[in-house]
Amino acid sequence: MSDLLTPASASQGDTRAGGPGRPLGLRIDVVSDAICPWCWIGRANLTAALAELGWDAQVQWHPYQLNPDMPAGGVDRAAYRAQKFGSLAASAKKDAQVAQAGAAAGLEFRLGEQKRTPNTVLAHRLAKFAGPLQDAMIERMFRAYFQEGQDIGDRAVLAALAAEIGLDAAAFLDGDEFDAEIRTEDAHFRRLGINGVPSFALAGHILFSGAMPPDRMAAAFRQGHAALTEKGLI
Numbered sequence: 001m002s003d004l005l006t007p008a009s010a011s012q013g014d015t016r017a018g019g020p021g022r023p024l025g026l027r028i029d030v031v032s033d034a035i036c037p038w039c040w041i042g043r044a045n046l047t048a049a050l051a052e053l054g055w056d057a058q059v060q061w062h063p064y065q066l067n068p069d070m071p072a073g074g075v076d077r078a079a080y081r082a083q084k085f086g087s088l089a090a091s092a093k094k095d096a097q098v099a100q101a102g103a104a105a106g107l108e109f110r111l112g113e114q115k116r117t118p119n120t121v122l123a124h125r126l127a128k129f130a131g132p133l134q135d136a137m138i139e140r141m142f143r144a145y146f147q148e149g150q151d152i153g154d155r156a157v158l159a160a161l162a163a164e165i166g167l168d169a170a171a172f173l174d175g176d177e178f179d180a181e182i183r184t185e186d187a188h189f190r191r192l193g194i195n196g197v198p199s200f201a202l203a204g205h206i207l208f209s210g211a212m213p214p215d216r217m218a219a220a221f222r223q224g225h226a227a228l229t230e231k232g233l234i
């Protein structure tokens with residue numbers, strides 16, 4: 001386990017026991033990118049794992065850019081992925097693997113709907129702006145991108161998605177608030193050695209990376225909680 005957050009930002013709030021093995025008020029941090037299919041799968045598996053654990057946990061999402069050098073307007077997805085993976089056939093094979101894993105998590109991926117691979121800074125800014133609606137905003141962006149083929153690098157698209165969950169974000173998206181903070185956090189996670197997402201932390205300490213199945217994820221959190229408790233970190 002390694003540190004993820006500063007002590008101030010990793011405050012755990014109410015961690016009183018809620019019965020044997022059922023701590024209350026724990027904070028789980030997820031480092032994620034809005035265009036990472038495994039992050040959407042990871043979110044679904046996290047929800048199931050927390051239900052299995054019976055934990056009352058606050059989930060906080062943090063920004064990571066899989067493509068930090070992506071042009072602000074994004075690029076054509078087919079051309080980009082053909083170059084990245086060597087061919088359109090190789091890209092299609094990756095998509096099929098994602099769709100299969102998503103189905104196991106109860107998610108329907110419609111990757112054929114996607115036309116653009118966006119820059120995700122705007123999406124990360126919106127997630128931070130959403131405050132208590134952050135998790136709902138994250139889920140709505142995942143669904144918009146992976147099921148509906150919407151360009152989540154487009155301000156108008158993001159403003160419309162935000163409005164669906166009751167968030168007026170049009171003026172915010174026209175500005176640059178949180179832009180520098182997003183890039184600073186991204187760089188911080190890279191310095192910590194995070195090179196893939198999703199990555200999960202408990203009480204400010206990184207436990208694991210990857211979209212584990214719910215039972216394995218629950219076991220990892222249970223083991224991590226026990227280790228952190230033994231060290232007096234929870």
